[in-house]
Amino acid sequence: MINNLYNTSRILSDIRIKTNYNGLDIDVQWFRVMKKVEEWNISRHSHSSFEFHIIAKGECLVETDFSSFIIKAGQFFITPPGCFHIQKSSNNEELIEYSLDCKLKFSNTDDNELVELINCFNQEIGNPIEDETGVIPLFESALNEASAQKFGYRLVIQSLCPRILIAMARSAGYKNSLTTKTLTYPKNRMSVISDFVTDNILSNISPIDIAKFMDLSEKQISRIVFASEGFSTKSFILQEKINYSKKLIRENLLSLYEISDLLKFTNASHFSKVFKQYIGIAPSEYRLKQKLMSKI
Numbered sequence: 001m002i003n004n005l006y007n008t009s010r011i012l013s014d015i016r017i018k019t020n021y022n023g024l025d026i027d028v029q030w031f032r033v034m035k036k037v038e039e040w041n042i043s044r045h046s047h048s049s050f051e052f053h054i055i056a057k058g059e060c061l062v063e064t065d066f067s068s069f070i071i072k073a074g075q076f077f078i079t080p081p082g083c084f085h086i087q088k089s090s091n092n093e094e095l096i097e098y099s100l101d102c103k104l105k106f107s108n109t110d111d112n113e114l115v116e117l118i119n120c121f122n123q124e125i126g127n128p129i130e131d132e133t134g135v136i137p138l139f140e141s142a143l144n145e146a147s148a149q150k151f152g153y154r155l156v157i158q159s160l161c162p163r164i165l166i167a168m169a170r171s172a173g174y175k176n177s178l179t180t181k182t183l184t185y186p187k188n189r190m191s192v193i194s195d196f197v198t199d200n201i202l203s204n205i206s207p208i209d210i211a212k213f214m215d216l217s218e219k220q221i222s223r224i225v226f227a228s229e230g231f232s233t234k235s236f237i238l239q240e241k242i243n244y245s246k247k248l249i250r251e252n253l254l255s256l257y258e259i260s261d262l263l264k265f266t267n268a269s270h271f272s273k274v275f276k277q278y279i280g281i282a283p284s285e286y287r288l289k290q291k292l293m294s295k296i
Helices: 005-013 112-123 135-148 153-171 189-199 207-214 218-229 233-251 256-262 268-279 283-294
Strands: 015-021 024-036 041-045 050-057 059-064 068-072 075-079 085-089 095-106 182-186
Touching (some): 015 153, 024 189, 050 059, 112 153, 189 233, 233 256
Antiparallel strands (some): 059 068
């Protein structure tokens, strides 16, 4: 096991990777280690990306909308975009999870292999998969590179990332291989936080949910959000909810009470107060203005 796993994970997570496989864009959101001890819980959430959870040590309970299972060391599971899931301790033993999260998007391809690859990942919901193709050793090679930081370590880690994806696909039943081209971009943790809030905008999320999701402290999340946006994490969540409520109001399909309930505000009065605080006018007035503008 790598010494000083936390610092090594931070170095690894700071490397942003974008690759293209013959028309398939792969945008790595994070590449990190999560360590948990005693009793813990990661509340129900989803992503707009594929998340690959690789268990290096220990075990935990996983619950999705489709199944519930224990995932153990030497196994991994995949949560495709939109798949809500919960992770929690199954005993008091230490858990170490290697996590890789990627946005996969076709830019322009007629390659059936790539379509089958994405279908493979989409179908593996709620299935513990045995690591039969060396996924864990490949991830640990990336950790070793991040720990040593020898010349060219970033390039080596970038080349390991697509190999990890291919190895997971093979363990899940996909038999073919692909070639890669890698590019680097500066990492922006705020974009990961923003995606999480967007993906869970209809849930009653809080700063602590973001901290658990990012495997950081609330203070660290607060510093990231404040440096990027200039205000608190709670204010950022509320702002995103209000922005989404504006969209719902413009669509004019739901009442203000229904919008308030959908976005998990305490009540319609609280929603109206927060909306006016951020937009400057009450939601009822905003709806009226939108109706008048649509008639012009």
